[in-house]
Structure formats: structure tokens, C-alpha cells
Amino acid sequence: MKILVCISRTPDTTAKIAFTDNNTKFQEAGVQFILNPYDEFYALIRAIELKEADPSAILHLINVGGSENDPIIRKALALGGDEAIRVNSNSHDDFYIASQIAEVAKQNNYDLIFTGKETIDYNGSSIGGMIAELLNLPFISLATKFSLEGSTATVDREIEGGDEVDEVNLPLVVSCQKGMAEQRIPNMRGIMGARTKPLKVLEPTEAGSFTEVSSFELPPAKAGVKLIPADQPEELVRLLHEEAKVI
Amino acid sequence: MSVLIFLDQADGNIKKNSFEAASYGAKIAENLNTSAEGIVLGTVKDDLTALGKYGLKKVYNVKEESLNNFDDQVFTQVIAEAAKKADSKVIVFSNNFNGKSIAPRLSVRLKAGLVSGATALPETSNGFKVKKSVFSGKAFANISIKTEIKIISLNSNAYKILEGEGLAEIEELSVEIPASKVKIKEVNKVSGEIPLSDAELVVSGGRGLKGPENWNLVTDLAKALGAATSCSRPVSDSDWRPHHEHVGQTGLTIAPNLYFAIGISGAIQHLAGVNRSKTIVVINKDPEAPFFKAADYGIVGDAFEVVPKITEAVKKLKGIS
Ligand SMILES: Cc1cc2nc3c(=O)[nH]c(=O)nc-3n(C[C@H](O)[C@H](O)[C@H](O)COP(=O)(O)OP(=O)(O)OC[C@H]3O[C@@H](n4cnc5c(N)ncnc54)[C@H](O)[C@@H]3O)c2cc1C
Ligand SMILES: Nc1ncnc2c1ncn2[C@@H]1O[C@H](COP(=O)(O)O)[C@@H](O)[C@H]1O
Numbered sequence: 001m002k003i004l005v006c007i008s009r010t011p012d013t014t015a016k017i018a019f020t021d022n023n024t025k026f027q028e029a030g031v032q033f034i035l036n037p038y039d040e041f042y043a044l045i046r047a048i049e050l051k052e053a054d055p056s057a058i059l060h061l062i063n064v065g066g067s068e069n070d071p072i073i074r075k076a077l078a079l080g081g082d083e084a085i086r087v088n089s090n091s092h093d094d095f096y097i098a099s100q101i102a103e104v105a106k107q108n109n110y111d112l113i114f115t116g117k118e119t120i121d122y123n124g125s126s127i128g129g130m131i132a133e134l135l136n137l138p139f140i141s142l143a144t145k146f147s148l149e150g151s152t153a154t155v156d157r158e159i160e161g162g163d164e165v166d167e168v169n170l171p172l173v174v175s176c177q178k179g180m181a182e183q184r185i186p187n188m189r190g191i192m193g194a195r196t197k198p199l200k201v202l203e204p205t206e207a208g209s210f211t212e213v214s215s216f217e218l219p220p221a222k223a224g225v226k227l228i229p230a231d232q233p234e235e236l237v238r239l240l241h242e243e244a245k246v247i
Numbered sequence: 248m249s250v251l252i253f254l255d256q257a258d259g260n261i262k263k264n265s266f267e268a269a270s271y272g273a274k275i276a277e278n279l280n281t282s283a284e285g286i287v288l289g290t291v292k293d294d295l296t297a298l299g300k301y302g303l304k305k306v307y308n309v310k311e312e313s314l315n316n317f318d319d320q321v322f323t324q325v326i327a328e329a330a331k332k333a334d335s336k337v338i339v340f341s342n343n344f345n346g347k348s349i350a351p352r353l354s355v356r357l358k359a360g361l362v363s364g365a366t367a368l369p370e371t372s373n374g375f376k377v378k379k380s381v382f383s384g385k386a387f388a389n390i391s392i393k394t395e396i397k398i399i400s401l402n403s404n405a406y407k408i409l410e411g412e413g414l415a416e417i418e419e420l421s422v423e424i425p426a427s428k429v430k431i432k433e434v435n436k437v438s439g440e441i442p443l444s445d446a447e448l449v450v451s452g453g454r455g456l457k458g459p460e461n462w463n464l465v466t467d468l469a470k471a472l473g474a475a476t477s478c479s480r481p482v483s484d485s486d487w488r489p490h491h492e493h494v495g496q497t498g499l500t501i502a503p504n505l506y507f508a509i510g511i512s513g514a515i516q517h518l519a520g521v522n523r524s525k526t527i528v529v530i531n532k533d534p535e536a537p538f539f540k541a542a543d544y545g546i547v548g549d550a551f552e553v554v555p556k557i558t559e560a561v562k563k564l565k566g567i568s
Contacts, residue, residue: 013496014515019383037497095354096362119382120496120519123364125342129351138428139319141348144490154432159317159344160257161442162491165433175347178497179490208362210394214376217387225529225539232357232547233556236528237564239544244526246505247448247472247561 001170002056004083004110005047006101006131008036009065009072010121019216021045026121026216035072038116038177040079045181046146047114048080056109058082062104064097066090068197078186084197089204092122092213098130099207105135111151117142117177128175138168144179250276251335252285252303253326255345257316258293263445264341264403265380269369271406272339273302278371279337284331288322289314299413306415307333309422318427319348327356328422335396337369342400346497350400359396366405367521369397381497383519402523403445405500426434443492446475449503451494451521453479455510455512455531457549464554465509471561477501479511495520510550513538530554 007083011017018027035044044061051057056232059085061076073084086102091185105113113135115128125141132139144155144163156163159179186194228236240247250479252272254265269285276283284307285298295306307329314325320376326349330338338353340346342364352363362487366387372393377399381388442451450469452462468477476492483493496516506524510531511517518541521527529542532549541546546553 001260011382011521013383017382019386028462038448041497049289074380086382091286094351098351098355108304122381122388122416122548123383125347126351126354126361126363129348131357132319133323133352133355139348139352140429141319142344157344158491159434159436160262160444161440162434162436164435167430167432168428171349178493187353208358210358210360210392212391213388214391215389218376219385221543222543224543225545225548230546230553233553234560234563236544236546236557236562240505240528244505244543245565246526247564 001111001112002052002108002110003057003059003114004059004105005039005044005059005063006127007031007039007044007063007073007076009063009069009118010036010119013037013120017218021238022120022217025212033072033179035076037114038118038120041183042176042178042180043114043116044076044081044183047139048174048218049146049181051080055209060085060108060110062087063103064089064091064100073171073199074194076187077197077199078190080190082197084199085202085205086199087202092211093143093209093211094124094130095128096207097125098134100204101127101206102131102134102201105131113173115173115175116212117175125175128173131246132173134172137173138174139175140166140168141175142177143174146174146178146180173224188233213224248281248336249333249507250279250283250315250337250339251330251333252283252339253346253349254285254298255341255343256287256289259290261291261293262288262341262343262549263458264343265409267300267403267406268341268401269298269303269509271401271408272337274304274368274409275337275339275517278368284333284335286326288325295417296414299415300410302409302411302413303415305418307420308523311424313424313427316427316431317345318429320350321425322349322429323352323356324425325422330357330418338396338398340398340400342402346400350398354398357396357399358394358481360392360394361398361400362390363400363444369399376471380523383500384523385519397528402502404447405502418466436492441473441475443475443501445475445498445502446501448472448474448505449477449501450474450509451477451479451486451511452482452509453511454481461551462488464550468507468558468561471558471565471567474505479517500525508538509548509554511538512536513541542566
């Protein structure tokens with residue numbers, strides 16, 4: 001079995017969000033970058049567990065990005081995986097990124113492709129579905145559980161007010177979220193081993209791009225909290241009814 | 248040309264998010280001087296002509312029982328056919344679970360640029376720019392779509408449902424339906440509860456409530472308000488509440504009109520899931536709790552004393568005794 005996990009690099013959850021160049025670029029100076037939490041905790045760890053259960057499985061990681069992404073790719077390799085592929089491009093267009101991943105996937109015939117639920121910077125939730133369409137494979141989005149028997153996968157997927165259990169044959173694309181696996185911390189052996197695992201750099205193939213960021217904005221600052229004395233709960237309810245008009 | 252809106256249904260009922268999408272799509276059609284049309288897959292109980300009140304001129308319905316089961320490949324195929332037939336240049340989805348599955352596929356199929364998580368009407372005077380939420384609600388990006396056909400998926404509660412007059416014309420479409428590769432084995436739904444993902448009012452509890460035995464504080468207030476309930480991550484991690492109630496960076500992202508946070512400190516990862524809420528109320532005994540910085544209204548006090556009084560006041564307002 002061959003598994004591909006798509007990993008991306010995002011600003012740390014606590015990073016200060018600011019923009020430069022006339023609000024067209026994210027202010028990267030002083031920002032700590034991490035492996036996108038959904039890709040790490042859920043997609044990658046679940047894939048590592050599958051490989052632990054079936055040591056003959058081959059696990060590849062892929063990232064579309066510049067060389068500044070190498071540290072997070074090494075971090076992912078320290079958790080697990082046999083090799084990583086980086087397609088050298090700084091595009092932020094979902095279709096372009098998905099096309100690059102689909103191209104690599106076509107050449108390697110993966111049985112299973114995992115993505116995270118979304119990147120925590122652009123919040124697209126799009127790349128998994130796009131890869132699936134480019135490869136004409138079924139796509140299960142927002143999976144919370146995944147198990148495999150032979151070549152049949154059983155996947156729990158979140159729906160409004162509950163979940164659904166699906167049965168699908170491989171090959172398959174799955175976007176992963178909470179529930180898939182538990183967070184792990186790389187151990188010393190993993191960190192040492194990651195240094196010698198292959199990280200292949202490929203040049204991008206021709207692909208279109210459909211969208212472009214034209215500018216960013218910050219939300220208007222909140223006016224500040226209006227504090228109501230603890231012994232006047234009726235006043236809070238009155239304000240919610242008459243001023244905020246939400247109840 | 249037309250603007251096509253995908254109207255999502257479950258158990259024969261059109262979802263509330265779809266009325267928002269219809270109102271939003273109808274406004275885009277008006278701005279582009281064209282007509283808004285909806286598409287419904289499967290068999291629904293609702294009277295589809297009534298969708299005219301959201302501004303839809305026509306509703307395509309593919310009345311196949313098999314389409315009552317969601318399948319992203321099948322749905323993409325059917326919507327792509329309808330979009331070609333209707334010559335749709337803008338296609339609108341709700342950015343809900345099903346929308347997140349099909350919109351990206353359709354984007355590839357139709358070579359149409361997708362903006363997911365839209366929070367406002369597109370700017371069409373110069374190009375086609377859509378504002379969307381980025382950095383987990385901490386900022387917005389204006390994304391320009393460069394392709395001829397554009398796909399937008401709209402965040403829930405981002406656009407108000409507009410109701411007017413009018414009846415939609417119904418056109419039954421017969422489309423060849425491919426075989427599904429996905430077998431749905433089980434559907435588990437919590438019945439009788441307001442689904443959190445599209446709730447307008449939400450009451451949420453954190454570790455400050457000390458244990459699951461105290462959750463009636465949250466559920467009583469929610470019941471009085473007609474609100475859904477949610478919780479912080481440690482609460483669902485400790486199994487005080489079910490996992491689907493967990494909101495935040497690693498849980499569900501919500502944007503209700505009212506988010507009532509009780510005994511939640513307001514860690515940045517929690518805020519990431521709720522900071523797009525229109526009005527935030529915080530009840531916390533610690534005046535230094537970071538949540539107050541993100542709140543519109545707050546009470547510094549002990550939840551065990553304050554919340555039952557708020558519940559009473561809400562009941563009084565609503566005339567519930
Ligand atoms: C990568 C990562 C992802 C995360 N994702 C999420 C996420 O998605 N969602 C999430 O919620 N958290 C998430 N967290 C955890 C987050 O950082 C916080 O630890 C968590 O939100 C705290 O939950 P809490 O506010 O319920 O508990 P606490 O931080 O323990 O706060 C309890 C609050 O209750 C108040 N309190 C106590 N007693 C009373 C009383 N009697 N009356 C009123 N107030 C009282 C206290 O003053 C305090 O402010 C994540 C963390 C990490 C590192
Ligand atoms: N540049 C990238 N390289 C590799 N995988 C990516 C990249 N961007 C996003 N992904 C994957 O696609 C998922 C969804 O991303 P998005 O559609 O951008 O929200 C992420 O969780 C990753 O698994």
C-alpha cells in the first residue's frame with residue numbers, strides 16, 4: 001500500500017496577524033511557522049499508524065512550497081514517513097497547488113491520499129477535493145475516523161448535527177480532522193532519522209491558476225467590552241434584546 | 248447566463264444555510280442583471296415554488312431517490328450538467344460540510360475559480376473580487392477570481408436571509424446519474440437539538456463549570472434562548488460533553504449572532520473558532536480572563552450564581568414561565 005500525506009506550513013496559531021506592502025502581503029517577520037495542525041495531528045499521525053499496522057506500507061509526504069518549508073518537512077519526517085517531496089513553488093492558488101500534487105500522485109499510484117481539513121491561514125478546505133477530482137477518485141471530506149480492511153476503507157465523516165459512516169474502496173482521497181488520531185511528539189530517534197530521509201525537490205509542472213489575493217484587511221477593532229454588574233442580569237438581557245438585537 | 252445556487256437538503260428539508268445562499272445568490276444576480284436559479288437534488292418535502300421568495304426565478308430539481316444520499320462525485324456530475332444547461336457564470340454553495348466536498352470538485356470540473364468562506368457580496372465593478380475570512384477569523388482577504396465561471400461558497404450566518412414575494416418556476420431535470428462509489432452505512436444524528444453549525448444563538452461552557460453535573464446551567468439557558476450548545480476543548484476531551492460540541496482551532500468554527508461563553512478563559516485557539524460571532528457575551532469570575540478583550544458584553548462573577556438569574560431574565564423577556 002502507498003500512502004501520500006499533503007502537508008503545509010502555516011503561521012503558529014498564536015501569531016500576530018499583520019500585513020505589509022499596502023496590505024497585499026502577510027507580515028512574516030517575527031512569525032513562527034509550524035506544520036499545519038490538521039495535517040500534523042490528524043492526517044500524518046493517522047497515516048503513520050496505518051504504516052505501523054502494515055510495515056510494508058510506503059508513506060510519502062508532499063508539500064508545494066519554497067525551501068523555507070524544509071524545516072517543517074523535516075519535522076514531519078521526524079514523526080514518520082519514508083520520504084518527502086517538495087514541489088518548488090510559492091503559489092497560493094488552490095487549483096495550482098492541487099494540480100502539482102495530482103501530477104506527483106499520478107506518477108506514484110498512491111492507494112490513499114490524506115490532506116488536513118484546511119490550512120489555518122487561508123482556510124480553503126479545497127485542496128483535497130480538487131486533488132480527488134483531478135485524479136477522478138472518491139473524496140471523503142472532514143473525516144473523524146478511518147479504518148482499513150484489505151482495500152476497503154470505513155470512514156466517519158461529519159455532517160450537520162452528527163456523522164455518517166461511509167464504506168469506500170481504495171484508491172481514495174480523505175481530508176482529516178479531529179478524531180482521526182492523537183497528537184504525538186517526535187522522539188530523538190525520529191529526529192535523527194529524519195536527517196537522512198530523502199527530501200526530493202521537483203520543479204512544478206505547467207498548471208493554471210484560478211485566483212489571486214488582491215488585498216488583506218483586518219476586522220474593525222471591537223469597541224471594547226461593556227461590563228454589567230453581576231447583580232443585574234436583567235440589564236444584560238435588556239441590552240441583548242434592545243441594543244444588540246440578537247434575542 | 249445565470250447565477251446558480253446549490254440548495255442542500257437533508258431528510259427532505261432544505262437546510263437553513265441554503266436560504267442564506269439563495270438570498271446571496273439572488274443579490275449577485277440582481278447586481279449582474281441576470282436571473283438567479285436554484286438546484287435541488289433528490290426528493291424534498293418542501294414546496295419548491297416557495298423558494299421564489301428568496302429571489303429565485305427558477306428551481307431545477309433532479310428528482311431521483313438515489314440523490315437523497317450525498318455523494319460528492321455524483322453530485323458534482325449532476326450540478327456540472329445543470330450549470331452547463333443554465334449557462335451559469337456564478338455558482339453559489341453554502342460553505343457547509345457538503346459544500347466543502349463538492350465546490351472544490353466542481354471548480355476543477357468547470358475550470359472555475361473557487362473562493363470558499365465568503366463573508367460578503369462580490370465586488371463586480373472592476374473584475375470579480377470576493378471577501379473571505381482567513382487566518383481563522385483574524386483577518387479577511389479579497390480574492391479575485393480570474394476564470395470565466397466563478398464559484399463562491401458562503402460562510403454560514405454571513406448573509407442575512409431576505410424574504411420577498413414571488414414564486415419560482417420548477418423545472419425537472421433528467422440527468423444521467425453515475426453509479427456511486429461510496430456506500431453510506433450509517434447516519435447518526437442527535438435528534439431534537441439545534442445543529443451547532445448553523446445555529447444563530449449558541450451557549451458555550453468551559454472548564455469553569457467544574458464538571459458535567461453542572462451542565463444544566465448551560466442547557467437551561469440555551470433552552471430558554473432557543474440556542475445550540477457548545478464547549479471548549481478540555482471539556483470535550485474530558486468527555487463532559489460530546490465531541491461534536493467542541494469549538495475552536497481544532498474543533499468547529501462557528502459564527503452565530505450571539506455566542507455566550509460561560510467559564511471559558513478565551514485562549515487564542517478557542518477564539519479562533521468563535522471570533523466571527525456578531526455578539527459575544529462572557530461570564531467569568533476572573534476579570535483578567537482574556538475572553539473579555541474579545542467580548543461585547545461581560546459579567547465578572549460566579550457562573551453558578553449569575554447564569555440561573557440570566558436564564559430567569561430571558562424567560563421573563565420571552566414570557567416563558
Ligand atoms: C494546538 C492547540 C489547539 C487547541 N485547540 C483548541 C480548540 O479548538 N478549542 C478550545 O477550546 N481550546 C483549544 N486549545 C486549548 C486552549 O489553549 C485552552 O487550553 C482551552 O481553550 C481552555 O479551556 P477553558 O477555557 O474551558 O478552560 P480554562 O482555561 O481552565 O478556563 C476556565 C475559565 O473559567 C473561569 N472560571 C472558573 N470558575 C468559574 C466560575 N465559578 N464562574 C465563572 N467563571 C469561572 C476561570 O476564570 C477561567 O477563565 C488548543 C490548544 C492547542 C495548543
Ligand atoms: N502548499 C501545500 N502543499 C501541500 N499540501 C497542501 C498545501 N496547501 C494545502 N495543502 C493540503 O491541503 C489541505 C487543505 O488546504 P486548503 O484547501 O488550502 O485549506 C491542507 O490541510 C494540506 O493537507
